Amino acid sequence: MKDFDYIIVGGGCAGLSLAYELQIHNKLENKTLAIIEPRNEYKKDRTWSFWKVIPHNFDDCIEKDWKNFSINISSNTNFLECSEYPYQSINSGKFYKKVNQKLRENENIKFYKNINGVNIQNSFIFNSVPPQIKYDEKKLWQHFCGVEIETKNNIFDDTIINLMDFDCEQKNSVHFFYTLPYSKNKALIETTWISEMSKDEKDYEMQLKNYIENNLNIKNYNIVYKEVGAIPLFYPSNSNKSNRIDIGTAGGMTRLSTGYTFLNIQEHSKYLRENIDNIHRLKKFEISKKYQFLDKIFLEVLKKNSKKMPSIFFKMFKCSPKTVIKFLSNKSNYFEDLAIILKMPKWIFIKALFRK
Numbered sequence: 001m002k003d004f005d006y007i008i009v010g011g012g013c014a015g016l017s018l019a020y021e022l023q024i025h026n027k028l029e030n031k032t033l034a035i036i037e038p039r040n041e042y043k044k045d046r047t048w049s050f051w052k053v054i055p056h057n058f059d060d061c062i063e064k065d066w067k068n069f070s071i072n073i074s075s076n077t078n079f080l081e082c083s084e085y086p087y088q089s090i091n092s093g094k095f096y097k098k099v100n101q102k103l104r105e106n107e108n109i110k111f112y113k114n115i116n117g118v119n120i121q122n123s124f125i126f127n128s129v130p131p132q133i134k135y136d137e138k139k140l141w142q143h144f145c146g147v148e149i150e151t152k153n154n155i156f157d158d159t160i161i162n163l164m165d166f167d168c169e170q171k172n173s174v175h176f177f178y179t180l181p182y183s184k185n186k187a188l189i190e191t192t193w194i195s196e197m198s199k200d201e202k203d204y205e206m207q208l209k210n211y212i213e214n215n216l217n218i219k220n221y222n223i224v225y226k227e228v229g230a231i232p233l234f235y236p237s238n239s240n241k242s243n244r245i246d247i248g249t250a251g252g253m254t255r256l257s258t259g260y261t262f263l264n265i266q267e268h269s270k271y272l273r274e275n276i277d278n279i280h281r282l283k284k285f286e287i288s289k290k291y292q293f294l295d296k297i298f299l300e301v302l303k304k305n306s307k308k309m310p311s312i313f314f315k316m317f318k319c320s321p322k323t324v325i326k327f328l329s330n331k332s333n334y335f336e337d338l339a340i341i342l343k344m345p346k347w348i349f350i351k352a353l354f355r356k
């Protein structure tokens with residue numbers, strides 16, 4: 001069995017982001033790294049989108065970015081501008097290709113399909129594989145299915161995304177559609193639920209067909225790509241070990257109120273790279289306690305008041321777009337937090353605070 005200085009378990013978003021960050025900052029010139037990843041081939045399997053509130057290494061993997069977005073409930077639509085923090089969509093296919101090409105330039109980096117070929121005793125491990133999550137009906141998930149469609153005619157306004165369209169069946173949960181128009185005749189359309197993931201919410205194909213044909217009024221289209229996913233809106237319970245740091249979803253990088261994870265992974269990678277020489281004594285990197293606290297209350301409200309959530313989200317976006325974006329991307333100051341909190345219905349949040 002081979003010895004390595006570092007082992008990254010899981011060559012997905014977090015594992016590859018970290019390896020890339022170490023490689024481009026020459027942290028692997030005199031160190032060895034094994035990446036353990038079981039998949040046989042890398043292909044586009046998800047789309048990572050976010051408001052670009054910080055620089056990252058993957059601008060050249062962007063499918064498209066937008067400076068406008070909208071959110072709507074059945075009776076109203078709010079159009080918002082985000083030129084300061086454009087909304088970006090990363091094509092995971094381009095990301096995997098770019099990172100793997102770069103990593104293969106370094107002979108100190110080796111790839112393995114499983115952990116059996118490497119000696120884990122003397123290595124520092126970065127783990128991105130969450131523990132098996134047992135289905136628990138009390139836990140919340142953001143679960144979704146998206147299809148990329150192509151239309152014959154130019155139908156979409158590709159200058160604006162629809163972040164949340166709540167004008168759809170809610171089934172005692174929180175449900176919205178999300179549309180990212182990549183061009184005038186190509187868009188990713190997603191049905192998204194924030195819920196305990198009951199079975200009757202999972203007829204995603206029917207929901208998408210119905211939405212595309214009846215709400216968007218598109219009859220003539222081809223599906224060219226599909227992605228399905230479920231993001232846990234709770235932190236995985238990993239055990240602490242002195243020679244291991246959890247990264248990615250497994251490392252608690254998901255913002256629980258939104259499911260956004262990608263940029264947190266990038267910040268975590270940068271933090272690990274900057275402190276790699278002191279890795280054994282490093283303070284844990286986490287989403288700030290302030291957001292952990294506020295998100296817990298928010299999800300408590302969401303669980304108990306699903307019917308009110310479309311209007312709560314709608315009200316939140318009545319703040320200046322810059323304030324909401326910074327809040328949802330963990331970059332808000334206390335004045336901005338207060339502006340958001342003041343938009344929320346006080347009584348149900350106070351009740352949730354005491355139930356928490």
Ligand SMILES: Cc1cc2nc3c(=O)[nH]c(=O)nc-3n(C[C@H](O)[C@H](O)[C@H](O)COP(=O)(O)OP(=O)(O)OC[C@H]3O[C@@H](n4cnc5c(N)ncnc54)[C@H](O)[C@@H]3O)c2cc1C
Nearest residue numbers: 010011012013014046047048049228229248249260261262
């Ligand atoms: C479909 C989808 C869309 C998403 N969209 C967004 C988005 O728009 N914006 C956003 O911010 N976040 C998004 N997320 C959330 C999050 O950014 C992604 O899940 C991201 O890929 C998390 O990175 P990760 O490295 O933790 O997990 P992954 O990228 O899933 O990587 C884990 C890796 O571990 C490997 N693996 C599994 N088992 C083992 C094992 N036993 N040993 C070794 N390796 C193993 C897997 O093959 C995989 O490559 C999305 C998630 C999904 C599922």
